[in-house]
Amino acid sequence: MFITGLGGYLGGELGRRAPLAGWEVEGVLGSAQLDVRDADGIRAAVVTARPDVVVHTAYRMDDAGVNVDGTRAVAAAAGAAGARLVHLSTDVVFADGERPLSEDDPPGPVTGYGESKLEAERACPPSALIVRTSLLYGGERPSPHEVAAIEAADGARDMTFFTDEVRCPIAVGDLAEAVLELAATDAVGPLHVAGTDALDRLEFARLVAAHHGRDPDALRGGEGGPGRPKRLALDCSRARALLRTRLRGVREVLGG
């Protein structure tokens, strides 16, 4: 298995767990080692590693070039090596949903990041598995979302947590286990893999704060406005039918 973003939050978790699931792991830690936009470099690295599967987690929230050109380069490299591609994508390829969003619902991002990740999905071949997930938390160290909640509760950060943006956060360990399972299947196309509980960003931040021993009522909520996604509950029933790994909800993982 060849993993991009091995030094990242999900990539690190995959790198730790993959050997336990019987995979030999190679990959790229981050841009200082090899930039995923370097198409020749990434192709040489993947072809030399001769993996069965390439899992592409590397991305940059604020850099469409990394997300789109990088994905194009990684997809081409996987193709050259004859490897299966598992590409990590996001719930923010959608804008809003009256009911949980399924893989058949048309995407329509409202942020630049969402647009770049949708374009990245479209840079993947039809044979790729595209894992759309949600907010990550619960790893060996707090994720940036958890750090934001903790720092805001401590008064070290001034932040409004959106009460009109609903997501399905997933424990990064559950996602890593699911990705490792899915890597060994022949599932292709978009697949929604997120946690069971749909909750707004203030509710999520409050659960995180309480879990880390902070006062949840210290956090302030407010509306995200027109430039933010709204109700992004993901319907993960297809993934659940494929997986042994349980996609737990935040309340089960963090308590509360």
Ligand SMILES: NC(=O)c1ccc[n+]([C@@H]2O[C@H](COP(=O)([O-])OP(=O)(O)OC[C@H]3O[C@@H](n4cnc5c(N)ncnc54)[C@H](OP(=O)(O)O)[C@@H]3O)[C@@H](O)[C@H]2O)c1
């Ligand atoms: N985090 C979330 O809440 C969330 C939610 C939904 C979907 N996702 C998706 O899940 C995936 C993993 O997210 P994550 O939170 O684990 O990411 P992360 O912790 O930010 O890690 C990103 C990794 O990508 C690497 N990287 C960035 N630019 C690169 C480049 N040009 N060349 C090579 N490597 C590069 C980074 O290394 P350097 O910084 O050292 O370059 C880092 O190792 C992403 O595809 C993301 O879209 C995440």
